[in-house]
Amino acid sequence: MANGQAKNANPLTTRQQVADQLTLLLRALDAQFDAGATGITLGDTCAHYGPEIARMEGLSRALWGVFPLLAGGDTLPEAEKYLSAIRAGTDPQHPGYWGNTGPYDQRLVEMAAYGYGLALLDGRLTRHFSARELDNLFTWLSQIDDAQMPDSNWNYFAILVQLGFKRAGLPWKREAIERRFAMMEAYYLGDGWYSDGPGRPKDYYISMAFHFYGLLYATLMADDDPERAATLRSRASLFAADFIYFSATDGASIPFGRSLTYRFAMVAFWSAAAFAGLEGFSPGVVKGIVLRHLRWWFDKPILDRDGILTLGYACPNLVMCEDYNSPGSPYWALKTFLILALPESHSFWQAEEQPLPALPRTRAIKAADQLLVHSEASRHAWLLTSGQLELNNYVNTEAKYTKFAYSSVFGFTLERGRYGIKHAACDSMLLLSEHDGYYRGRRGCDSVQTTDTHILSHWSPWHDVHVSTWLIPCGDWHVRVHRIDSARALDSVEGGFAAIHQPGVTEVDERPGATLITSAIGSSCIVDLADPTPRAAGHVVTPPNSSIMFAECAVIPHLRVDLQPGVHWLCCAVAAGVTAPILPSAAPRLTRSADALCVSLDGRETTISL
Known part of the structure; x- marks a missing residue:
């Protein structure tokens, strides 16, 4: 070598x-x-x-x-x-x-x-x-x-x-x-x-x-x-x-x-x-x-x-x-x-080398506020996390600790500049901006609750903007639900997993409320679960050396919407896989009532009290 x-x-x-x-x-x-x-x-x-x-x-x-x-x-x-x-x-x-x-x-x-x-x-x-x-x-x-x-x-x-x-x-x-x-x-x-x-x-x-x-x-x-x-x-x-x-x-x-x-x-x-x-x-x-x-x-x-x-x-x-x-x-x-x-x-x-033993699909690690997921179908492992704050504020702390999800295949991207969504490392994050091109996401959490079925974190990117985020694993997908109570007018961008961007190889399929990226390392999809009006679907290509997994540019599927002052609910499903492309039509369904969230996929339901 x-x-x-x-x-x-x-x-x-x-x-x-x-x-x-x-x-x-x-x-x-x-x-x-x-x-x-x-x-x-x-x-x-x-x-x-x-x-x-x-x-x-x-x-x-x-x-x-x-x-x-x-x-x-x-x-x-x-x-x-x-x-x-x-x-x-x-x-x-x-x-x-x-x-x-x-x-x-x-x-x-x-x-x-x-x-x-x-x-x-x-x-x-x-x-x-x-x-x-x-x-x-x-x-x-x-x-x-x-x-x-x-x-x-x-x-x-x-x-x-x-x-x-x-x-x-x-x-x-x-x-x-x-x-x-x-x-x-x-x-x-x-x-x-x-x-x-x-x-x-x-x-x-x-x-x-x-x-x-x-x-x-x-x-x-x-x-x-x-x-x-x-x-x-x-x-x-x-x-x-x-x-x-x-x-x-x-x-x-x-x-x-x-x-x-x-x-x-x-x-x-x-x-x-x-x-x-x-x-x-x-x-x-x-x-x-x-x-x-x-x-x-x-x-x-x-x-x-x-x-x-x-x-x-x-x-x-x-x-x-x-x-x-x-x-x-x-x-x-x-x-x-x-x-x-x-x-x-x-x-x-x-000993004869053995494969990983058969494992339940998800594992809640409450001491670490993490939910780990193994997927044979998508051939990768990922974790959902509460967003830990490293008090020493090492370089790219937010990227390394506070994204919603981390994948063994897709890794994560790093922030490359202070201005613009292209540089802001929006994969597996909800980023908010006061329409000035400077974005803030989850950093420290005000409180966290980790259960066998979900992680709930409360975080405040500004003193008068309060966000509650539910992360819910569901088959090869995970569902994100955000309740945003804002005193400010904001632009919001929420990203899925970052795939590799190779011109002529990577394909981007944008449709109302969903973006699917198909790349050499696998596919990445984000689907808005709002009813009736979904967020605008799109994607962003980051600079070279943004990803920790490859030197090429990364491409991130995302959803965008402007938020006026008040209370808003943003909901989406995110998946990534190495084998067959993820189909947006296969995303879980979400029902939200005044006191509960219900996520369903293939006849299985998860209900979470609000």
């Missing part, structure tokens, strides 16, 4: 093939690794912590792949370069010393990799260090003990360091572990879910951080901390029953939230589940989830011409990057290779 464009020749079915794929990634990094250096330079884009720490990060992130490979008994000729860099980087007398850390320091994040290596390899790692070198490493890592850091998943970094110290026979502090666990207990939500800190979102950090580290700890500390290990395993099992819905049958996951440039870190939870022997799903099912996911990714253009992971999601895209994304950031993805710490004889590798 020279640049990631060609189909990956590696079938990724055996342990050796997975190890070969990781080795290719590491050898690409090695080509950027100067002898004697204490970091890896991977590009000229910048993160808020500057290029020196970014180089240290580039080296450290690679270790999430190096250490499990070595733990599984594989050899890696490049390993000595990493060991030399660690010796030099932690030596205060060396010109490449990584330095003393301060509050909220990025180097505290990277320390987790070294705790991870010490924990997985125990004495097999420390024997490569002299007494002085080991003392330097211990002293440098010990800065995290009482470090001031965000009250979030960062607390696990300090725990991993202490875990590594203990496993490697170095002095460790149980009280430091207890303190960090106590802090994180404050944001356990129940049913296996956490928030990423008090009042923070529920996104992939729960899987690739909280439960990944928790299962590592529970496995390696089962004898020394059995009660906590049992709790962590129990919570992970609860979480797994929900999280399996984020995986589609083709190996894709539903993109949602920040840090999507970490790519296949999305599935690292399942690698940790295999490592821990977590109960709930068979080794064959877990193996299938992980390996299909890796295959999906390595058939995407995610590598540059040198074989380096780019910044982006399913293709390179700097528009989506957060301010903490350096060129080395995507290598968090290597956490998924924890499965290589398992020997060939392990049940994970010996």
